Structure formats: structure tokens, C-alpha cells
Amino acid sequence: MARTLIVPGLNGSGEGHWQWWWLRDQPGARLVEQEDWARPDADQWLAALEAAVRASPGAIVVGHSLGTILTARLAESPVAPMVGGAILVAPADIERTSRLHARTYQFGVIPRRRLPFPSILVASRDDIYMSFRAAIDIGTDWGSEIVDLGYAGHINPASGYGRWVEGYRLVPRLAAAGRVAPVETRLVR
Numbered sequence: 001m002a003r004t005l006i007v008p009g010l011n012g013s014g015e016g017h018w019q020w021w022w023l024r025d026q027p028g029a030r031l032v033e034q035e036d037w038a039r040p041d042a043d044q045w046l047a048a049l050e051a052a053v054r055a056s057p058g059a060i061v062v063g064h065s066l067g068t069i070l071t072a073r074l075a076e077s078p079v080a081p082m083v084g085g086a087i088l089v090a091p092a093d094i095e096r097t098s099r100l101h102a103r104t105y106q107f108g109v110i111p112r113r114r115l116p117f118p119s120i121l122v123a124s125r126d127d128i129y130m131s132f133r134a135a136i137d138i139g140t141d142w143g144s145e146i147v148d149l150g151y152a153g154h155i156n157p158a159s160g161y162g163r164w165v166e167g168y169r170l171v172p173r174l175a176a177a178g179r180v181a182p183v184e185t186r187l188v189r
Helices: 018-025 042-055 066-076 094-100 102-107 132-142 170-177
Strands: 004-007 029-031 060-064 085-089 119-123 145-148
Touching: 004 018, 004 042, 004 066, 018 029, 018 060, 042 066, 060 066, 066 085, 085 170, 119 132, 119 170, 132 145, 145 170
Parallel strands: 004 029, 004 060, 060 085, 085 119, 119 145
Antiparallel strands: none
């Protein structure tokens, strides 16, 4: 049973991405696999995430980019009570993102319902995939604690976020915020 479920966005998070480091560094972390990372299908991707949550009740879901939008879709899912919490990093605005990657348009409207599990949304002031103001608005709608990383791009390797040990520190914060069981985290230097 996984303690942390890693949910990448479009094209998966490639080698060197902080999510891959998280998988290597954190005991009990598991990648939620998708059939086709290059062609996001909201229904298929959600089914895979729901199956992972069922297999790991109480796990923390850590999403990046389109993976944050997928994670927010769990609010309407029957597995929502099984989610221990969520760390939502650099959410992708579907409309804005689809201008750069047309295949993301299929994901539809961003869910705006309050999440029924504790969450932290991590946003950047210069993310090309979502304005900082939009991230704050969505995080507020979701009931998330909001972390402002400043000018951090899309919080990916291109913006200097490979091994992101500061991200590991969000897990205990999330545990303190809600019903999440304490999870062992390693601060790797």
C-alpha cells in the first residue's frame, strides 16, 4: 500500500522532475500510471487515479500541472473519503494550457468544488500555464492552504526544480491540517 500517490500531468513528469525524485527519496511513494501520457483522457486518467486511491486508502495525492486538475476531480468521486490529503503543485489552467497543447482541452472545465480532504496548493507568480491570480482563486475555491513560491515558473526542471526537498516539508504541514496520518518523510540533501 502506497502512502503517497504521485500524479504527473501531460507527458508524465520526465526524468529529473521533482516528482521522480520524490518517488526515489520517499518510502511508500507510488506513481499513478496512465495508459497514454501524451493524450490525456480525463475519464481514463480519473479511473486510474481512483483505482490507486482504492488500493492505498489514506494516501496523500501529490499532483503537478494537469495532475492537480485530475486530483481535484476526486472531489466528485466516490473514493473522495479515502483520500488522506493532496499537495497540488503548479495547477494548469485548461483554457490557457490548451493554447499551447491542444490535446489538454479535452480535460474540460476546472472543478471549482471545495475539496473534501485537506489540501495545499503551491503556486508560482510567473507560471505560463496559470496566472498567479487564477491559482489563488482556484485554491480558495478548493479550500486549500496556499503556498506562494514566488517567481518559480512551472515548478519543473526547466525552472530549476529537480530534487525539491522543500516540497517534502509540505507533507507534515498537510498532516497537521487535517485527517492525514503522519507520514515518514526524508529530507535529502
